[in-house]
Amino acid sequence: MASPQAAAIDRLYEYFLTTFGAKPDMGVDEMRDLFEHWCDVGRDPGGVDYLEVDAGGTPCFWAVPKGAAQDRVLIALHGGGCVNGSRFSHRKMYGHIAKAVGCRALIVDYKRAPEHPFPSQPNECLDVYQWVLAQGIAPKHVATIGDSAGGLLATTMVLAARDRGVALPAAIVPLSPWYDMEAVGESYKTNEANDKLISAGLILVIAGMALGTASPREPLANPLFADFRGMPPMYIQVGGYEALLDDSLRVEKLAKAAGVEVKVDVFPEMQHVFQFMAGHAPEADDAVARIGAWLRPRLGLAK
């Protein structure tokens, strides 16, 4: 059974949807203002510094835990459908994760759709990755991580790197990733009553903004149509109550069939990106600890 604390994200998502419902013609700026409050359900981790940096034209936050390994880097890609979210909205969650791994996280404030539709985001994230390598960080000491649309980008930027012959990072950690641009996964039905935020209607609106004129089956926009051969190990976390549950399970199958090491943890009764509640709900703290335990050896850090 979910902890009483985990109800905080239900309340947040109800507030999001009520606010949308009251103003269905809400503009993109107002929607972004609303989604800036995602991390409000979490607590600050403490013991982490936050330093703004211009990563070759992209504004980012370095989240630097006290005593962290300086030569290991998480490229942290926020969610929000490629339309919402920022280095600010996701600061606390990636601060917790950086602390659990014991290295720096670069929280990337990429340009958003619809002003900058696909392929702006995977291209910009790949540029930021190459900026990190240019700082002298070895590819084997980098992991990509992202939530929701950030989980998509953490995956597609590595697919793009592979296609272009760029040295690959050590691992990919998608959290509640959004892959399916057509919103046809079975879990849209089976979790219709359970998911407090995501519905096929919402996803199709956001996908339209994110894709622009691109096909919803373009492999770098929708990895369900991608070839996973040669990809680094993946660790996916997803909530059992998510409409997007099948996005994770379908990519797990695809990637395994292509010979990729994939681990998926389904967290019973959890909502979309429940890890936002780190420092508040035990399920989120458990998930963050598991990210640390899985990533540390893959980045060459002691267990």
Next chain:
Amino acid sequence: MASPQAAAIDRLYEYFLTTFGAKPDMGVDEMRDLFEHWCDVGRDPGGVDYLEVDAGGTPCFWAVPKGAAQDRVLIALHGGGCVNGSRFSHRKMYGHIAKAVGCRALIVDYKRAPEHPFPSQPNECLDVYQWVLAQGIAPKHVATIGDSAGGLLATTMVLAARDRGVALPAAIVPLSPWYDMEAVGESYKTNEANDKLISAGLILVIAGMALGTASPREPLANPLFADFRGMPPMYIQVGGYEALLDDSLRVEKLAKAAGVEVKVDVFPEMQHVFQFMAGHAPEADDAVARIGAWLRPRLGLAK
């Protein structure tokens, strides 16, 4: 008339009071969790780094705006009745203020009542001030600033410094300061229907926790009973709808009578610490800009 954006703090305070109302026996930990959400109504300023530091035993955040003067310091004291609040809950607001002034702010996470009642807070804040001076910062390049109970502490720590012969800072900037430990100000009545958070009942409960066994008329706990002679210039901001409005007006009279330079800006229709909405509501941005304009010359910075 108040801007539509300024309604955000009304909603937050209604949420605070509704949550209290539903659980009147709420413990201090739960109350603190609730008040950690104060800054949720504001936006991140951007262009500010946040660095944790141990200031002689007191955990603090340095808020460091890009390009800020390193040798000028605001000692930023959060509110919450000496019971709630932290370096995290007030990070964004003091980030905005540091940016407007163009110098660093040290957001002080002092030990809280009731575990640490009066005079723990003014003593610890004075210790932090002396730690800042020991870093080589000149007293004339330091200002104290604080909101609500932090406005009290920004005042009392300087009264304590004066009493002990410590060199005084250049200025004091109390925002919606709480001075009156007996909750007898006229504005409790005149603003009873206007103030969305503060009532005499709430203040007397919090005062009991903050004071411990001290008298509510102890001058270093309640500056309405203090001698202001020799104090540095003060700039007070307060909302026109506040139950605590008279706290500011009474201290203005007292300090002026003692020959102190005092300026008070009353912001029409504004709630308690409306500056939390910096980056969101124009009234808060105006207030923050005025703090910058008033403080810069007093800290020897160009206008």
